[in-house]
Amino acid sequence: MKLDFDLFVIGAGSGGIATARRAAEYGAKVGIVEFDRLGGTCVNRGCVPKKLMLYASQFPDLFEDAQAYGWSPVQSSLDWEKMITAVNNEVNRLNGIYQKMLDNSKVEVLQGYGKFVDAHTILIGDASGGLRQRQVTADKVLIAVGGHPVIPKILGIEHAITSDDIFHLKEQPQRMVIFGGGYIGVEFASILNGMGTEVTLVLRGDKILRGFDEDLRTEVQQGMVNHGIRILNNIQLIAIDKTADGVKVILGRDDQSEETIVTDAVSLAAVGRKPNTKNLGLENTKVKLRDGAVVVDKYSRTTEENIYAVGDCTNKINLTPVAINEGRAFADTVFGGKSRTMSYENVPSAVFSTPEAATVGLTEAEAREKYGDAVKIYRSRFRPMYYTLPGKDEKTMMKLVVHEKTDKVLGAHMVGNHAAEIIQGVAIAVKMGATKANFDATVGIHPTSAEEFVTMR
Template sequence: MSYDFDLFVIGGGSGGIATARRAAEYGAKVGLAEMGRLGGTCVNRGCIPKKLMVYTSHFPSLFQESEGYGWSPVKSTLNWTKMITAVQAEVERLNGIYQGMLDRSKVQLYSAYGKLIDPHTVEVGDTKVTADKILIAVGGYPVKPDIPGKEHLVISDAMFELPEQPKRVVVWGGGYIGVEFACIMQGLGSEVIQIIRQDKILRGFDEDIRSTIQEGMEKHGIRILNNCSISAVEKTSDGLKISLAGENCEEMILADTVGLAATGRIPNLSNLGLENTAIEVKNGAIVVDEHSRTAEPNIYAVGDCTDRINLTPVAINEGRAFADTEFGGKPRIMSHQNVPSAVFSYPEAATVGLTEEEAKQQYGEDKIKVYRSKFRPMYYVLPNKEEKTLMKLIVHQESDKVLGAHMVGDHAAEIIQGVAIAVKMGATKADFDATVGIHPSSAEEFVTMR
């Protein structure tokens, strides 16, 4: 049967665009549907604008620390409008780059929603197109808990468009999005209260990482209310009146106009027409096999809509593995083991491999040896600041294999990215020990721990 396209992609985020371009490189005729701005969550409402705001939030500390090195005191104020405008300008620049990449790859873009009519037909606006294979890469979106006054809370998307800097911000949620925005806003000078449902932030991360970041955040002035939740929000002349529920919680706190609900994201599956196919949905996500194939043999899905590992580089790798296999004659499977990740908090954290708890559960507590180092980096000696860096290796004693590497401290993401290669390759503790460190650096601690 003849189709309009060899591949049609629904979703113009990082995963969808990467897949479309890779398939086109192999000679496939590709179409792509995206109603919003190209680049998806990462470029428009996530990784990129958030990291730019992270950079912005670090300058007050740098100004202060410079005095320890002999620089005169710096008096500087943030021009919020200039910062937000510059961030949005960079986002728009990246949108144009993505458009150019699609054009050069000869991927036909449809600026409309894509809806499945049957396993080989997609309705795009007023048009219907057919495709041999279809890829769903529609990502996810943040949701607010259903409480009275939830309309007065904002989601993370809105943080990049605030017209002015709030003086008091309440952040609801202890995941990485809530943690990162709490640190950003505190660094920019806002008073921040973070409300978390558990004892600690960052559920699922290594316990030492959770404790070290939380201690650092509180030391920097963020007030964390644990074992609490928001029960209602009311807009008053004094700001947002936020009612709390939970043991040992205050009854009410106030924010300015900003209460951020960072309590979770879900796959963006509404109005996709999945009911017109055999695609299975479980726990709100599209079910796929190791090849990213759905229950409909010619339809695939990658990225956050499958709710496997919700990271931009994972979506890109999943999509490229699909394109390599189906169009490039280079069959491969995206491995979801030992995927590194980072939390751009203050202090920053990064991790790869198993946590200490996971390793003990998998191999047995007596089979695991933990190497841990906590120290003040040289940079903070002259400013006389008690900032701490934590480094940790999880090692399987029988094989000497490094099962996990974790870090909290400056440049953790940059350092763990390199360590992740070693962990992915199956390096042993002896391999780490045999590696000469770069001195003086914090990173050398990973090869000198005893």
């Protein structure tokens, strides 16, 4: 039987689109289905609009710092509606670019929800599975459906918003409670605080950014507090209630006491995300799930021989560049005759908070668990030159985790201005297996913060 496609992709996020285009380059006939806008979470509700909002939030500090360098005071205020409109216009522009790229690659784009009838057959329908249904067949199928914010079961949850909603608020919230200390909550807390919103960040644990290096967590949290964000730890969100004065948030402490905060909006995105694997018809295939995530091997193949999966729906490392690399590795292997796999070792990442943080490789705790006492730490904390004239007590922290016996740099961590840009370069060295001696032999660029990575003793 002749099949409609060589490859059919369910989900047109960054990973799905990258895979579709790469497979098409090898001559495969490719189709892709998406019920929402092209680009997935990153382009529409994540890294792109969030980074643009981050830029917007940084201007007040720049206006203030400029006075120390001889500039006259700036009187300025944020036009929230103008900013949000500009951000969403850029998202719309990127949607159009993705459409053109897929058209140029001769990838057929279908609008709707994809659901497995069997391992080679996908039913395309609307949200209800009703009208305008179309059935397609494919030799290979890729699941790239991403994830969604977790909505906890809390009394009054209907009065809360998630990170998806922030990009469409008509007015700037003057007071906001953000529940959860993951990178999403930390980033939005920093962004809104920079724009003048009174922010309270509520943590279930004792510190933000669980899973990151301990020194990095401490430095970012203290920096956020220094910038005026109220952080409450070891708290449980008990209930949310809509009142005439705003949204009332009732918090419970470990000692059984309670605190009530009245706010304009509550973001609950930071309590986690889950793979979008419901209603895919996976029960009609041999695909297996683990805690809602698609189980795959090193080639991104599922437990059904012709079905593959990449990106957040596999819940490995939920980063856009990882999904893209996984998808391209799959296309290269299956359609390009170039067998390769995605390496999950030394993947750099960043938290676009204020202060900014970035990391690559092992944390100190991970290194000590693996190598014991054969780990040496190099750490530096200083005030960057930029802040000397403004007289601000802003600190940058840099840290190298080194294996003493081999001198190999196992991890690099930074908190401070331009951390992501700096760690991106350091990540190349760490990925290549550079030693501390290699770092020491590299001449620093003076005066920069980045030179500290090659001068630490």
